[in-house]
Amino acid sequence: MMKLKKGKLLIDQHNKNYLYGGKFGGNYVPETLKKPIEDLANLFEKLRHDKKFLNDRNYYFKNYVGAPTPFFKLKNLTKHLGGAQIWCKQVSQANGGAHKIYNATVHALICKRAKKKYIIGDTGAGYAGKMLSMAAKKFGLKCKIFMGTKDIVRQAVNCRAMRKNGAEIVPVDSGSKTLVDAVSECMRYWVSNCDTTHMCVGSTVGPNIFIKICAWSTAQISRELMVQVKKEFGKVPKKLKLINCVGGGSSAMGFWNEFVDYDKNQVELIGVEAGGPKNSKRHAAPLTNGAKIGILHGAIQYVIQDAEGQIEETESISAGLDYPGVSPLHCLLKDSKRARYTSATDEEALQAFKLVSRLEKVRPSLEPAHAFAEAIKIAPRLSEDTIIAVDSCGDAKKDMKIIKERLGRNL
Amino acid sequence: MKPSNIASAFKKCRQEHRPALLTYTVSGDPDKKKFFEILKAISSHADICEIGVGHNCNTGDGKQIQNSTYRAIKNGIKIKDTFAMVKRFKRTKNAKPCILMGYYNSIIQYGENRFIKKCKQVGVDGLIVVDLPWPENKNFSKKCKKNSINFVQLISPTTSKYRMKRIINDSHDMIYYISMLSTTGGKLKVSPSEILKNYNRIKKINKSKNLVIGFGITDKTISSLKKADGLVVGSALCKEISESIKKKQNPVTKVGNMVKRLRAKLS
Numbered sequence: 001m002m003k004l005k006k007g008k009l010l011i012d013q014h015n016k017n018y019l020y021g022g023k024f025g026g027n028y029v030p031e032t033l034k035k036p037i038e039d040l041a042n043l044f045e046k047l048r049h050d051k052k053f054l055n056d057r058n059y060y061f062k063n064y065v066g067a068p069t070p071f072f073k074l075k076n077l078t079k080h081l082g083g084a085q086i087w088c089k090q091v092s093q094a095n096g097g098a099h100k101i102y103n104a105t106v107h108a109l110i111c112k113r114a115k116k117k118y119i120i121g122d123t124g125a126g127y128a129g130k131m132l133s134m135a136a137k138k139f140g141l142k143c144k145i146f147m148g149t150k151d152i153v154r155q156a157v158n159c160r161a162m163r164k165n166g167a168e169i170v171p172v173d174s175g176s177k178t179l180v181d182a183v184s185e186c187m188r189y190w191v192s193n194c195d196t197t198h199m200c201v202g203s204t205v206g207p208n209i210f211i212k213i214c215a216w217s218t219a220q221i222s223r224e225l226m227v228q229v230k231k232e233f234g235k236v237p238k239k240l241k242l243i244n245c246v247g248g249g250s251s252a253m254g255f256w257n258e259f260v261d262y263d264k265n266q267v268e269l270i271g272v273e274a275g276g277p278k279n280s281k282r283h284a285a286p287l288t289n290g291a292k293i294g295i296l297h298g299a300i301q302y303v304i305q306d307a308e309g310q311i312e313e314t315e316s317i318s319a320g321l322d323y324p325g326v327s328p329l330h331c332l333l334k335d336s337k338r339a340r341y342t343s344a345t346d347e348e349a350l351q352a353f354k355l356v357s358r359l360e361k362v363r364p365s366l367e368p369a370h371a372f373a374e375a376i377k378i379a380p381r382l383s384e385d386t387i388i389a390v391d392s393c394g395d396a397k398k399d400m401k402i403i404k405e406r407l408g409r410n411l
Numbered sequence: 412m413k414p415s416n417i418a419s420a421f422k423k424c425r426q427e428h429r430p431a432l433l434t435y436t437v438s439g440d441p442d443k444k445k446f447f448e449i450l451k452a453i454s455s456h457a458d459i460c461e462i463g464v465g466h467n468c469n470t471g472d473g474k475q476i477q478n479s480t481y482r483a484i485k486n487g488i489k490i491k492d493t494f495a496m497v498k499r500f501k502r503t504k505n506a507k508p509c510i511l512m513g514y515y516n517s518i519i520q521y522g523e524n525r526f527i528k529k530c531k532q533v534g535v536d537g538l539i540v541v542d543l544p545w546p547e548n549k550n551f552s553k554k555c556k557k558n559s560i561n562f563v564q565l566i567s568p569t570t571s572k573y574r575m576k577r578i579i580n581d582s583h584d585m586i587y588y589i590s591m592l593s594t595t596g597g598k599l600k601v602s603p604s605e606i607l608k609n610y611n612r613i614k615k616i617n618k619s620k621n622l623v624i625g626f627g628i629t630d631k632t633i634s635s636l637k638k639a640d641g642l643v644v645g646s647a648l649c650k651e652i653s654e655s656i657k658k659k660q661n662p663v664t665k666v667g668n669m670v671k672r673l674r675a676k677l678s
Contacts, residue, residue: 017547028515028542030471032592035569174477175467187470192593194569295516296468298542308490309520311468 002336006261010253010329011212018208019300021335025328027207029298033187036194041209043114048216056109061220064138065101068224069093071232071389076359077376084241084382086375087232087389088362089225091251096131097395098365099218099251100202104131106217107200108139114198120144121200122186124151124179124247125320125367126158127394128202133167143167146186150177151319157398176313179247179323183297203248204327207298215329218254221391226258229389238266239386241378244393245370246271246341247284247321249330251393256339264338271330272370274316275343284314286326287334287341296325302334317346317402318366320394344373350406352376353396365394366402416508416536417561418584420458421621421640429677430637432456433623434670435512435645437463437479438496439488441656445663446483447496449652452667454505456674461539461643464493464513471541473596475646478653490521498533510537510563523551527558537561539587545578556583563587566613568601579617587643588613590626596646599627603635610639630669634676644673 002021005013014020018027027037047053061067070093074086091099104121111119119141123129129145136143145162149171152159162169170189175181183201190199201210204218229236242259244252252271259267273285283289286302294303296311304312304324316322333339344352349366352373357363364372368391375390382388396403414422424431434457439446453460465480465488472480497509511530518526518540530538538560543551545564552562564582566575567589579586588610591601606624614622624636625643636642651669655662 026547027544028547029544030541030567031544031565032471032567032569032589034544034567034574035571174481180468184468184470188473188594191471192597195592292520294519295514295542297470305516305520307520309514309516309518310466310484 002332004260004336004338010257010260010332011215013332014208020328020332024301024331025208025211025299027298028295028300029207030191032191033194033207036190037207037209044110044209044213047110047113053109053113057106060105060109061102065094065105067220068228071225071228074360074362077356080359081376081379083380083384084386084388085384086379087387089221089255089389089391090362091221091391091393092364092395096127096134097397098127098131099221099254099393100127100131101134102217102220102254103202103214103250104128104135104200106213107132107198108135108141110213111141111198112139116196116198118142118144118193118197119200120146120186120189120197122146122179122182122202124148124182124322125318125365125394126151126155126162126398127320129167129169130158130161132200133162133165136167137165144170144189146170146172146182146189148176148178148182149173151179151182154402155319155398178319180311187297203250204253204329205248205297205299205325211299211327211329214250215253215257218250219257221251221254222256222258225255225389233387236262236267237387239383240266241268241270241386241388243270243272243371243375243388244391245321245367246273246287246326246330247323247367249327251391253327253329255391260338269333269339270374271339271341272374273341273343274318274321274370275345275348276315277346280315282313282315283343284316284322284324285343286324287330288343299328301325301328301331317349318370320367321370342374344370348373350403353403354407357396362392363396364392365396366399367394368392415559415561415584417459418621420508424458424641430639431458431623431641432670432674432677433459433461433641433643434648435461435463435643436648436666437465437476437483438493439465439483439486440479440649440652441482441662442486443488443492443496447500448663449666450496450500451503451505452663453670454503454507455667456670457507459508459510459641461510461512461645462493462497464490464511464517466514466517469514471594473594473646475596475649475653479649490517494529494533497535501534508536509534510539511535512539513541515540515543523554527554527560530560531558535560537563537585539563539565545574545581549581552581561585565589568592568609575613576616579613579620582620585621585623586613588622588624590624590628593626595626597627599632603632606636607638630673630676633673637677
């Protein structure tokens, strides 16, 4: 079994070939990208130890993103379900309405340091794109966002925001017309323009350096959570469960980072993937359903594919989780058995949204609604001294159209 | 040791004082039957045939090759069909050396050793794996060499001098220089003299390696790069297939004629 090293950040637990557990990740990219990736890796290595850069990051996290995001008990939901206490880390209160702002802000800061004027990124749910367009505007960068045409339709609210921020949305009409092809097209654009343009990958996927930067950025979530948990409970509770949705896996990595070294009997990490429509077989749940190991977007990972290695289309009500692969970091956490992965169906996510938004003032988007579905499932069976913390990493504003269609008008 | 078919092809071209013409088409495009005919039509004029093993997450490829890839996959191409076609092709009268070009995931899923063994069996002469750069390709390229299959290393305008030397050192008979920062099929945005300058820089490191130039080469640009050991035309051929389908023309004759025209420009 794969073993994790204590006291070392998960993002740094790779070998010299950038493979986590000797097996996941790496840099399987066209030759042209080797140099820009190496340059970016060297720059990031320097910056993450640079006091001025860290001060900048902290300044913008506090004053621009808005740190810390709230952490509070969902009293009504807890009472309604009986059993474990359910708490919410409302990351959706961050500027822009989702955790994607951390990665976007850091990439914009790096882009400035690299003296590049153009920044590009991919997006599924539209949050990564919206946040990158915000950060680009803030830091005076020209921005292009690659987005599948299917997602442009279903996440129109975020598209409007991107355009308002002055970003150009490049529609991607190939293959599945969703996130997976948006990432491919963004990488293609970078191959052609890597001399002038900085690329931001929207999640903890892609070549190693992008996984690192993204998880390093979202780690802010668990730094805040650690302080908040200790303040509320005096220490890290004996029975704590951190539940997070997992698509590419950036918000989960951020939510868990500071807690990885704890024993799993004390702090259980639970990742919830997209199970898709109840009767669909095209789940976006490579970890839950035991997908084969393969290469997607430059990294070895569990990925949904056919016998020939063609990447298969997935189907999920949440555009942000609709991705056939998953972060190599989550592959590592799965194979080392540090985290447990499961999935929730579209219907379960919708019901979770309905219940949470009826009882509480939280409006989780369809992505974290998957995490709430798992919390709702397990809470009644657990003791009152068990603390379940759910990362509500996105706001439902972008999903109101889908939610109305599926749950009726009166919500 | 007997020189490889690829090395012999370059030698022959050198004797004719011209660069080798390499073509790239996607296996199974537009369908299995027509592809085999296209391959035969190309073979009368080209010196080396690159055959694309299509992958649907082909991040190194531009629109033309993407279109060909999706079309071929939709029309049912499987890796076993490609192997069967190479085997049949290599027995035809005008057969030329064959290089399979694709993405690493196809090889992993087939099984590395099994893939190489099958290549050897059916007569594949070389392999280009777009997303298996140096040094990630060290083990795989060694395995290829052991089985007398040329593993073709790629060098791009962004490749550092340090990498270049090591890549060339680990290369076999042929090296592929990517003309510009682009996916396949981009418009040639660098001047031919600039490309040749970089070409000479690489060539100087080891003159004995056959160095070909690819990306952005069409019937309009091919003459300006005649000093190279070889020139690869891919997207232009894929585009020809797409357009002939649109215009309800025969892609076999259209592509065959295009390759003939390209070859004439190299004499």
